[in-house]
Amino acid sequence: MKTKILTPHVYWAQRHGEIYLRVELSDAKVGQWTTSTLGHGAKGEHEYEFSLEFLEPVRPEINHKSTQRQVDIKIKKQEERWWDRLTLQEKKPVFLAPDFDRWLDESDAEMELQAKEEEKINKISVESRVRKDPYLGLKRGYLFMYNLVQFLGFSWIFVNMTVRLFILGQDSFYDTFHSTADMMYFCQMMAVLEVVNPLLGLVKTGFFPAMIQVAGRNTILFVIFGSLEEMQNRPVVFFVFYLWSTIEIFRYPFYMLACIGTEWKLLTWLRYSIWIPLYPLGVIAEAVAVIQSLPIFDETRLFSLPLPAVMGQSLSFSCILQLYLALMFLGLFINFRHLYKQRRRRYRSRKRKVH
Numbered sequence: 359m360k361t362k363i364l365t366p367h368v369y370w371a372q373r374h375g376e377i378y379l380r381v382e383l384s385d386a387k388v389g390q391w392t393t394s395t396l397g398h399g400a401k402g403e404h405e406y407e408f409s410l411e412f413l414e415p416v417r418p419e420i421n422h423k424s425t426q427r428q429v430d431i432k433i434k435k436q437e438e439r440w441w442d443r444l445t446l447q448e449k450k451p452v453f454l455a456p457d458f459d460r461w462l463d464e465s466d467a468e469m470e471l472q473a474k475e476e477e478k479i480n481k482i483s484v485e486s487r488v489r490k491d492p493y494l495g496l497k498r499g500y501l502f503m504y505n506l507v508q509f510l511g512f513s514w515i516f517v518n519m520t521v522r523l524f525i526l527g528q529d530s531f532y533d534t535f536h537s538t539a540d541m542m543y544f545c546q547m548m549a550v551l552e553v554v555n556p557l558l559g560l561v562k563t564g565f566f567p568a569m570i571q572v573a574g575r576n577t578i579l580f581v582i583f584g585s586l587e588e589m590q591n592r593p594v595v596f597f598v599f600y601l602w603s604t605i606e607i608f609r610y611p612f613y614m615l616a617c618i619g620t621e622w623k624l625l626t627w628l629r630y631s632i633w634i635p636l637y638p639l640g641v642i643a644e645a646v647a648v649i650q651s652l653p654i655f656d657e658t659r660l661f662s663l664p665l666p667a668v669m670g671q672s673l674s675f676s677c678i679l680q681l682y683l684a685l686m687f688l689g690l691f692i693n694f695r696h697l698y699k700q701r702r703r704r705y706r707s708r709k710r711k712v713h
């Protein structure tokens with residue numbers, strides 16, 4: 359006697375490139391992928407069959423996996439695009455229903471596709487960077503050592519000044535230069551590497567912000583404090599050195615951790631936040647130092663530029679410093695904007711990673 363062929367329940371979902379069918383049959387023996395199946399359905403062991411005429415052409419190769427509970431079928435679409443429905447006929451066959459476990463609407467599927475693409479691109483770019491750069495370890499080692507030396511130098515200055523402030527009180531303001539200048543000279547000469555590093559492609563820092571930072575500080579340190587003894591025992595030295603070293607004892611350890619692929623949230627926050635009060639205060643302290651040095655340069659004629667006889671004797675260096683004062687505020691604006699962007703970039707990309 360001929361057994362009755364039954365139709366199983368079929369659930370479907372799609373992605374841009376694939377169709378997923380889930381046939382509710384346990385222990386099924388799949389015959390030809392197109393139709394016939396032998397398995398246990400709701401009505402016991404039977405032969406089951408279904409047929410679907412797809413809305414658009416699909417590739418001939420079929421992937422199917424039979425489990426104790428169901429048969430999973432994956433079919434590739436000929437062309438990667440979203441279908442409005444599964445079948446050519448508009449009316450959905452009664453045995454067919456959406457597979458809500460797999461179901462995504464078009465925009466969700468697009469996002470899933472995009473995320474997969476991004477993951478693929480990231481993987482490729484990380485792999486190619488690692489493969490392409492045989493000196494990566496050496497570069498990281500150099501940067502780590504550079505940051506470590508700077509961190510130790512600025513920490514020494516910061517601790518020295520703080521201890522002296524506690525012991526001597528306001529008196530410590532007057533000989534900051536004599537107790538810390540050698541170390542500051544060392545650190546700021548080393549800091550020239552911060553302009554070289556982006557030029558060599560060792561770090562992603564912009565060349566201009568680094569140049570403004572290093573040129574600005576070294577003008578104050580070597581030209582104003584270093585060459586004018588009269589400036590060296592003024593309290594302004596204390597404020598300038600203290601503001602510089604306060605940011606650096608957070609910035610350099612932050613970079614050190616970045617070199618070994620680690621991050622401490624609090625340190626990152628400090629690196630990208632305390633410049634907000636410190637930078638303007640630093641520029642104000644530096645401006646005070648420049649203003650205080652003007653009459654000294656006028657008096658001593660140090661670094662004055664000789665002029666042709668008709669124009670007078672010489673141009674005092676204080677005139678150049680007045681121009682520099684204006685440049686300082688331009689420098690402040692450029693670097694403040696740069697640091698603001700770096701802060702936004704850091705927190706925006708971190709937020710994206712969390713989602």
Ligand SMILES: CCCCCCCCCCCCC[C@@H](O)CC(=O)SCCNC(=O)CCNC(=O)[C@H](O)C(C)(C)COP(=O)(O)OP(=O)(O)OC[C@H]1O[C@@H](n2cnc3c(N)ncnc32)[C@H](O)[C@@H]1OP(=O)(O)O
Pocket residue numbers: 501502505561562563564567568570571573574575601602605609613614616617632633636637639640641644685686687688689690693696697700
């Ligand atoms: C046209 C004008 C002419 C100019 C003439 C001169 C005018 C002078 C005006 C100057 C005013 C200066 C005043 C200033 O001296 C006052 C003070 O300093 S007060 C104290 C407060 N100061 C600060 O907070 C500023 C501290 N300095 C800095 O932050 C940097 O020097 C600066 C260049 C301004 C910004 O840093 P950067 O661009 O590097 O930002 P990031 O830290 O986000 O780094 C970007 C990515 O590069 C990686 N990186 C950078 N350096 C290193 C390193 N040494 N080792 C390892 N990695 C490094 C970093 O990790 C970032 O990578 P990622 O994006 O992957 O995280």
